[in-house]
Amino acid sequence: MKKFLTIVGILFVVGVAGLFALTKIDFNRMNADNYYLQITEDGVQHENKLDDGSVMISYSYKLEATNADGETIPLEFTAHKNLREDAYLKMYVKKDDQVSSYDEVKFEDIPKKAQEKLK
Incomplete structure (x- = not known):
């Protein structure tokens, strides 16, 4: 059960970081x-x-x-x-x-x- 909660916690943190990146990074300007x-x-x-x-x-x-x-x-x-x-x-x-x-x-x-x- 501890492993499951740890994996869910890690996925949650990665998801929040991904949402933050999508809202703050302008991909039109990257590598331009x-x-x-x-x-x-x-x-x-x-x-x-x-x-x-x-x-x-x-x-x-x-x-x-x-x-x-x-x-x-x-x-x-x-x-x-x-x-x-x-x-x-x-x-x-x-x-x-x-x-x-x-x-x-x-x-x-x-x-x-x-x-x-x-x-």
Whole structure:
């Protein structure tokens, strides 16, 4: 009986730790390369009609992004709102060109080589 309770206790602790990890870890940003870009134009608006009849609006962008080493690549991504012009974004990129997430950052937080390309 003691072994059974010990195993149940261990499984409970592992389950709680797993739930905590699922709520606190952003898997879209794990193992992603970081690129930086500046929003220089409005996004292209797209309207998608959902099955329930409502309309979802998204905005697509095609911009050049630079990593910390100063290497530049073209990136295509979408956002659920029209992003603020002149905003600097930190892009999380997987598989060379798939944007999985992004954050707005201050220019000072961008690595120096990337800053030089963005000026």
